[in-house]
Amino acid sequence: MFHDLIRWWFEIVHDWRYLGVFLLMAAESSIIPVPSEVVMPPAAYWAAQGKMSFWGVVLAGTFGSWFGSAVSYWVSLWIGRPLVMRYGKYLLMPPKKIELAEGWAQRNGLKGVFFARLLPVVRHLISIPAGILRMKFVPFSIVTTLGAGIWCYILAWWGKEVLGDRPDLLDHPDAMVSVMREKMIWFIGAIVVLAILFMVATRKRKEPGQATDSAS
Numbered sequence: 747m748f749h750d751l752i753r754w755w756f757e758i759v760h761d762w763r764y765l766g767v768f769l770l771m772a773a774e775s776s777i778i779p780v781p782s783e784v785v786m787p788p789a790a791y792w793a794a795q796g797k798m799s800f801w802g803v804v805l806a807g808t809f810g811s812w813f814g815s816a817v818s819y820w821v822s823l824w825i826g827r828p829l830v831m832r833y834g835k836y837l838l839m840p841p842k843k844i845e846l847a848e849g850w851a852q853r854n855g856l857k858g859v860f861f862a863r864l865l866p867v868v869r870h871l872i873s874i875p876a877g878i879l880r881m882k883f884v885p886f887s888i889v890t891t892l893g894a895g896i897w898c899y900i901l902a903w904w905g906k907e908v909l910g911d912r913p914d915l916l917d918h919p920d921a922m923v924s925v926m927r928e929k930m931i932w933f934i935g936a937i938v939v940l941a942i943l944f945m946v947a948t949r950k951r952k953e954p955g956q957a958t959d960s961a962s
Contacts, residue, residue, distance in 0.1 A: 763798060794905075
């Protein structure tokens with residue numbers, strides 16, 4: 747079943763090509779739960795097979811991520827926080843998740859938006875508090891594009907280097923499951939380490955300010 751599901755995703759990306767990458771990554775950066783991990787690696791796999799261009803895949807994913815984020819930003823800015831908090835639960839955005847992303851954006855500003863594009867949970871929600879907090883759209887777009895570009899490149903590189911040289915994976919379930927499980931552990935581990943380092947850095951940066959406030 748796991749192999750069939752992965753193969754289905756590979757076939758979707760193959761059939762839709764760049765437009766599919768754009769639309770799926772736009773959805774992933776909005777409120778629709780489409781994991782980027784099942785979009786970019788398959789697209790890069792097909793690029794390795796000569797079906798698409800590697801950099802075309804990265805650009806389509808990056809632009810799609812920006813577009814989905816921009817839509818979430820403007821919708822959140824227009825309708826405001828009360829409506830987002832009240833009705834977000836019907837769109838898979840419960841108040842706790844929104845508050846998590848909102849707190850992240852308030853504490854870290856544009857840097858938080860950039861790093862959020864590299865982290866799970868907050869990456870597809872960060873545009874909502876950015877709109878609610880009325881961050882300037884151009885700087886928001888720049889950091890979103892940079893963060894999304896890095897993330898799309900990492901996923902595409904992983905798909906090309908790990909899966910691209912194994913054109914037989916779609917026909918051999920055991921081989922695909924084995925490769926995905928073995929390589930994904932290291933990939934997830936790297937993301938966890940990045941998240942921990944960022945949280946430690948922001949906490950250390952915050953402590954001197956707190957000490958100054960308490961002294962005054």
